[in-house]
Amino acid sequence: MKSAEDIVRDAQAWWTTEIIDIEPGKIAMRGYPIEELIGNVSFPQMIWLMVRGDLPTAEQSRLLEAALVAAVDHGPHAPSIAISRMAVTCGVELNNAMASAVNVLAGIHGGAGQQCMELYADAAKRIGEGAPLDEAVEAALDAYIAENGKVIPGFGHRFHPIDPRSGKLLAMVEEARAKGVVEGLYSQIGQQVEAILERRKGKRIPMNIDGATAVIYAELGFAPELGRGLFILSRSVGILAHAWEQSQQGGRIKGPMPKNIPYTYAGPARRAVPGKNQA
Template sequence: MFDSQIGGGDAHSILIRGHDLVNELFYRDFIDVIALELLGEFPSPQLKRMLNLFLVSATDHGLTPSALSARLTLHGAPEAMQGALAAGLLGAGSRFLGVIEYAARFLRDALPKQESYTDEELRRYAEECVRANKAAKRKIPGVGHPIHVDGDPRCEKMFEIAKECGYYGNYSRFAVELASATARLSGRKVPLNATGAKGAIALDMGLTPELGKALTMIGRSVGLMAHIIEEQKNPIGQKVWDMASGTAEHG
């Protein structure tokens, strides 16, 4: 016998984690239901604000590889919006869209386990971490940005909101020190980027790296659907293909 704690129903009702979909959840907003589904309970006002931040920050970044994948898939199968959406999400990984998961895992594994840390300890741990990864020629996920070389403006606002909500903790402090140590030891500006900030905040919120990635994909689904709908109305898929193939012909 299979069982799930998430949802179910019968001929007269539909339940999500024990809450009536029609008579109760129809009166709650979507973030409440996202928290109920993913975390098993309704969020506090502070948690709700943070979940909203994660979703909004992930909605769209323009013609990214994921958006292009969605558009090109729709070009090949215009009857399959769901396939285009899936194609856009399939590329969420260590380079694009899914970096928060890897940044969070890195921070979780790199910071020695103890209850509290002084600023000096975090600075020392960060420098040791940077030196070790530099020697191994490993890139630190969540650090560095090709455009926001003077600092990712999203990070400052994210940390500001996290502080207001009580979620600016050891991992966020460590992430800031990690970026600073990278800059010091490299002799150039290397800012923390949004995925590094969100990975740290997710851990300070008590979320797993996988849940951080889940929120990113939920948020990005909205942006991908916007690209899909725009592709239906004002297609660029054929032009992208023509540019890649160097020909205007197609079969």
């Protein structure tokens, strides 16, 4: 039979964390007192600290912040943003609207960054095993297509012929590489993916925001599994802004289209229920 001391030790070990240490009057994040972090650490630096365990350099933080800023919003036609606005008109609070929106950021809408990081990681692994860059990327692309289909995450955009965000982000990666902040391997991999897709398809399919942020997150050493979480942190800003704007504009039970625009009905014509008029 366990002693009272053993039971207390079991209870204390139930949740074990290296992230935060709290006792009455004291809070420390990864060992840093919260009162020293406040006013001295930016929000991107805090994200890095919480997820990675220590503080980034100023240049690392600059790159992370750029990626987070770039992906905050893409308009009310984006499903997650539209959902946040529709939810508000149903009478829910801001937190409910945000949760409803975040819950659709899955594999298809919101998951491309993580998927692209996984593709890059596969190519990087092959390079680490001795394969030349072009062969490694080609093999990684073939493996991805065999498992997931022909749509390559991070390249091409349904709305932008050239994504205005990706060029700036890649230029910042190159600046960081020149300063020795990042190695530049994932930037090379991304550009090689673009070159291979152009050769295979006969037209350029440029890197989009997901491909560019995947380069940054990978260059900074984030695991692919964190890609979607980082995107959600970024897009939550846009979700909050749109939910708040809709709450100020008002409106009740707004659906995805104005009520004067009908949807398409493709079922049978009006017909009688069998036996309805039989005595």
